[in-house]
Amino acid sequence: MSLGQQLAPHLPFLRRYGRALTGSQTEGDRYVRATLEAIVSAPEEFPKDVDPRLGLYRTFQAIWSSAHIDDDRFPGEASSDPEAIARARLSRIAPLSRQALLLTAMEGFTVEDAAYLIDVSDDEIDTLVSDALSEIEQQTRARVLVIEDEPIIAMDIETIVRDLGHEVTGVAVTRDEAVALAMEDRPGLVLADIQLADDSSGIDAVKDILAQFNVPVIFITAFPERLLTGERPEPTFLITKPFQRSTVKAAISQALFFDQSSVPAG
Incomplete structure (x- = not known):
């Protein structure tokens, strides 16, 4: 081969x-x-x-x-460009910590593999991941809409969101309900499953919401290859089912990290 x-x-x-x-x-x-x-x-x-x-x-x-x-150029967060926003926040977060977080929690690498990839010792990875989560969580707070038709999974996601210090605006199980909740109480982040209770699509729900206002979105699916096609647009943040709690935490932190509407914790 x-x-x-x-x-x-x-x-x-x-x-x-x-x-x-x-x-x-x-x-x-x-x-x-x-x-x-x-x-x-x-x-x-x-x-x-x-x-x-x-x-x-x-x-x-x-x-x-x-x-x-x-x-060392970090434009101010007043810019609407996600990379500019990220750079401003990166000035306050060690880059290695973020890489360690993504590689282990989102990409699923072992501690040993992550250490090899970013050229640090195994002992440093756990500390870097902990530091990244702590620092990012302190910088961002959001109101979160959950679109998920499986009650147990929805409850788990709600717990994760609240544990991170965010507020859940509602849990929708269908496309129509998701759009209605978003219009009634505008969220700062959307966590969306793809297949919903009435065979409607979470993707369509997100498209409807984004047609009204911009908001960061994290998709959750058992079939990531259906979204990671190489065609535009692709989701920036994607969680594969079954997921680890650490994966959801990492994705939420990263999505808000690049969003200009999230505000520093007070």
Whole structure:
């Protein structure tokens, strides 16, 4: 099997990581493209002593890190550009902490693998993840709409949201109910399942809501490949079922981290 064939299944998830790291589909995809170009131009430099997925992310990390060395420009949060907002907040959060959080909680890498990817010791990863969650949670607070038709899952999500210090505006089980709740009490974040109780679509519900106002959205699905197609638009934040609580926490923190309407905790 060629290297390209080995890497192909992992590209949708690398795009997910790139978008979560940068807060932008365009920027995330740009780094993924640069990663692939680097591999094609110098295949002999691709890590050969690790799993292909690890080698792919390691190459991505090297390119992303080199692009951010000595970059101390952090535009103010008044900008509406997600990357500008992120940079302002990054000035107050250690970048390694965020990378450790995403790699372990969202991408599912082990502590040992994450340590390899960002070039730190195993012992540092848990501390970095804890620091990232704490710092991001202190910076952001939001009112959250949950679109989920499974009662147990909805309750679990509600608990996670409240544990993070956010408020739940409502739980919708159908497209129409979701849109109605959003119009009645505008949320600052939407957590949306795809398949809803009356066979309506969470994707359609989100489209209806976004047609009225902008709000960060996190999709939840058992079939992430249906959304990670490479076609635009793709969701910036996507959680795969069954999910870990830490994954939901990481996605919420990251989504709000790039959103200008979330406010610092007081």
